[in-house]
């Protein structure tokens with residue numbers, strides 16, 4: 378049984394921070410997750426220590442890589458923070474320039490190449506950027522103290538080098554109804570009680586990437602809110618081990634392969650993603666960690682700014698795309714088909730699609746503009762184009778990788794059969810490709826492609842690309858809003874020599 382460490386529910390902000398000590402590297406990060414006593418269910422059981430669970434550990438390894446990269450390549454993965462006058466992990470850096478955004482994109486691509494999965498830290502990074510400007514704007518209108526609270530939170534966050542998860546998506550119940558119209562009010566996270574010390578919230582956050590692997594969760598509205606939704610217009614910071622939180626771990630395709638002996642059939646034995654349903658039962662948030670409480674008119678702007686940052690963050694998928702291109706080229710070589718013109722052409726097509734995603738993201742960052750709070754936001758139209766490309770191109774890249782892999786990708790027998798005294802020699806004889814390539818290399822490459830297109834990491838490469846940061850229609854709505862069709866009609870009419878009667882002067 379899990380030894381649940383009970384923190385008092387009404388814990389103060391100061392006491393919450395006192396549980397942390399600065400994390401220096403990846404090993405320190407893994408240690409920081411131990412003995413937290415979080416309540417997590419997986420396969421109908423309460424898990425004793427998530428850090429050591431074979432299904433959970435690869436997702437922790439992916440986040441560990443973000444810490445190790447900061448040590449290995451500080452230019453890429455750290456930045457100077459004026460807030461604490463020190464270098465901080467780039468995932469905790471508040472973007473101060475277009476160049477910061479460009480560097481963020483480069484780091485995201487690099488981490489995609491290194492892990493081949495979702496490394497779970499981008500939504501939190503984009504949340505802290507949004508909160509800088511939103512808290513500033515709310516204070517300017519209402520005279521609230523949110524911005525100073527935010528800056529104080531960020532000082533602690535940067536000094537302790539922690540991970541913040543983004544809890545934006547509510548379960549949402551009936552999609553045709555607003556939060557306050559749902560039959561069950563808990564289908565959107567909301568305030569249940571307000572006291573002198575803080576607020577209590579109940580509800581859930583769905584699909585939370587790296588939820589369990591985060592030290593803090595930021596809860597925030599998932600959509601625009603009306604005057605009746607005031608109790609749902611909430612932003613607050615909650616420690617991942619707060620009293621009243623329950624995590625229920627999301628299954629991933631082929632996840633139980635992580636429980637098998639052997640390594641090859643896992644495809645990517647080291648790294649994986651993670652999504653959890655996080656249930657909040659009267660979870661307390663002290664005022665110091667409340668950054669919006671009822672200012673419903675800012676919810677829409679907050680979501681729009683978050684998606685602007687976050688839709689360009691899907692540039693990370695180009696790192697995974699690089700792995701896919703590499704895997705497809707490698708398997709074609711192992712199969713002895715790499716000389717064929719159509720194979721080269723398919724690799725060119727995959728690369729073209731991948732770089733198209735990259736170009737929209739990086740252009741969005743270069744085109745960033747300052748906000749009143751003093752930080753920069755990337756171009757929203759180009760970010761939406763980037764994410765919309767991401768909802769499609771990884772599927773086509775995967776299709777082409779599967780084309781080059783051949784059918785063996787889905788009919789390959791198990792690693793145990795390869796090790797068997799009778800079946801093993803048969804498999805090694807009949808699955809030999811190019812003569813100088815060990816059969817095991819072919820096996821491993823096929824399993825990697827399977828992993829990324831059908832297995833655990835297809836969550837990160839495909840379905841997250843579809844729905845993460847909003848389903849495709851959400852981008853089309855933003856593109857519609859920003860496409861300025863009247864201005865474009867005027868260009869066309871001008872060249873066509875069309876003069877409208879009401880514009881003709883006598």
Ligand SMILES: Cc1cc2nc3c(=O)[nH]c(=O)nc-3n(C[C@H](O)[C@H](O)[C@H](O)COP(=O)(O)OP(=O)(O)OC[C@H]3O[C@@H](n4cnc5c(N)ncnc54)[C@H](O)[C@@H]3O)c2cc1C
Nearest residue numbers: 500543544545546552584585586841844845846847848850
């Ligand atoms: C792998 C993964 C990781 C994620 N990580 C995070 C995370 O870290 N943090 C977080 O907050 N969220 C996260 N998300 C959630 C993500 O933002 C949502 O999945 C996305 O917003 C879509 O919401 P939904 O899944 O509830 O789908 P739905 O809202 O049910 O959408 C399904 C379909 O219905 C359509 N639809 C929905 N509502 C309407 C409507 N009112 N009218 C017309 N059509 C409608 C949509 O366009 C879509 O086609 C993640 C999602 C995935 C898949």
